Amino acid sequence: MDDNTEAIVRMCWARLLGLTDTALTRPGLLPHPVPGSDRLRVLTLFDTTVVLGDPAALDRLSSAAAAHSTALTALLTALGPDVRLRADVRLHHGADYPPAPVLPSPSSTDEPEALIDTDPATAAQVWSTLPPDDRAPEAADEGAPETVLTLLDADHRPVATGGYRIRAGMLADLTVVTAPDHRRAGHGLTLTRALTEHALDAGLIPQLQHTAGATGAAALAARVPMVATGALLEFTVPDAVTGP
Numbered sequence: 001m002d003d004n005t006e007a008i009v010r011m012c013w014a015r016l017l018g019l020t021d022t023a024l025t026r027p028g029l030l031p032h033p034v035p036g037s038d039r040l041r042v043l044t045l046f047d048t049t050v051v052l053g054d055p056a057a058l059d060r061l062s063s064a065a066a067a068h069s070t071a072l073t074a075l076l077t078a079l080g081p082d083v084r085l086r087a088d089v090r091l092h093h094g095a096d097y098p099p100a101p102v103l104p105s106p107s108s109t110d111e112p113e114a115l116i117d118t119d120p121a122t123a124a125q126v127w128s129t130l131p132p133d134d135r136a137p138e139a140a141d142e143g144a145p146e147t148v149l150t151l152l153d154a155d156h157r158p159v160a161t162g163g164y165r166i167r168a169g170m171l172a173d174l175t176v177v178t179a180p181d182h183r184r185a186g187h188g189l190t191l192t193r194a195l196t197e198h199a200l201d202a203g204l205i206p207q208l209q210h211t212a213g214a215t216g217a218a219a220l221a222a223r224v225p226m227v228a229t230g231a232l233l234e235f236t237v238p239d240a241v242t243g244p
Contacts, residue, residue: 001227005095006046008205009229012168013045017052024048031058040083040237045091045230057237087234088212092221093171093205098193099225103201114190115152122150123161129179145175147198151191153182160187162195164206171207172199192224 010024017023019032027047033055040053051058102114117123145163153159162176174195178188196206208226210217221228 001093001095001229005093005205008170009093010045010048012171012205013043015168017041017043017050019050024050031061033058038237039086040235042233043230053237082238084236085233086236087232089209089232090212090218090228091230091232092208092218092226093229094196094200094224094226095205096225097197097200101197102190102194103197114194115156116194117150117152117158118148119150120144120148122158123148123163125158126150126161126177126179129181130177131180134177147172147195149191149194149198151187151194159185160191162191164195164199166204167207170205172202172204174199174206174208189220189223192220196224196226
C-alpha cells in the first residue's frame with residue numbers, strides 16, 4: 001500500500017474514533033482517556049495502536065502496555081475477569097484495482113467480466129434467501145448503502161449482492177453476501193472485486209471488515225487484492241474497573 005493511501009486510512013479512522021486527524025500518525029501504543037466510558041476500544045492500524053476508555057480502565061492495562069502487546073489474552077488478563085469482549089473485527093483496505101476489470105466500460109466493446117444489476121429490488125431477492133444468522137442488522141440511522149450492486153449468473157438470476165457505505169468521507173465500507181444455493185462458486189470474490197473497482201473509480205478507498213476467525217473472509221480480501229491493515233477490539237467494562 002502506498003504512503004498516501006495509508007495516510008488517508010489513518011486519518012479516516014482517527015475521525016471515526018472522534019480523534020484529531022493526526023492522532024494515528026505516530027507509531028506505538030497511544031492511550032486516549034474517555035472519562036466515564038463503559039467501553040474500551042483498542043484499534044491497531046498499521047504500526048499504531050490506540051486505546052480509548054475510562055482512565056481507570058487504561059490504568060489496568062499498564063502491564064499489557066508495558067509489553068506493547070494488544071493480544072486479546074494480554075488485554076483480558078490486564079483488565080480482569082469481569083470484562084467482556086463485545087467485538088473483534090479485522091480490517092482490510094485496498095489501493096489497487098483487481099487483476100482484471102469486472103465492471104463494463106463505456107469505452108469498450110468487450111463483454112463485461114460480470115453481469116451487474118443496480119436495482120435494489122434485485123438485491124432484495126438475494127437477501128430474502130439468507131438464513132437469519134447471515135443477515136447483518138441494519139443500523140436505523142444509516143439507511144441504505146450509497147452503492148448497491150447485484151451479480152447475475154448466465155441466466156440473469158441474482159446470485160450475490162453487496163454495496164458500500166462511505167465512512168469518514170473517504171472509506172468505502174464493503175458488504176457482500178451470496179445466496180446459499182450459489183456459494184463456493186467464486187461469486188463473492190467477483191462481486192467484491194466489482195465493488196472495489198466501483199469505489200476506486202469514485203476516488204474512495206475500499207475497506208472490508210470481518211470478525212476474527214472468519215478465514216474465508218480473510219482469504220477473499222487477500223484475493224481482491226486487499227491488505228490486512230489492523231483490528232478493532234471492543235470490550236464492555238464494569239463499574240468496578242471504571243469507578244473511582
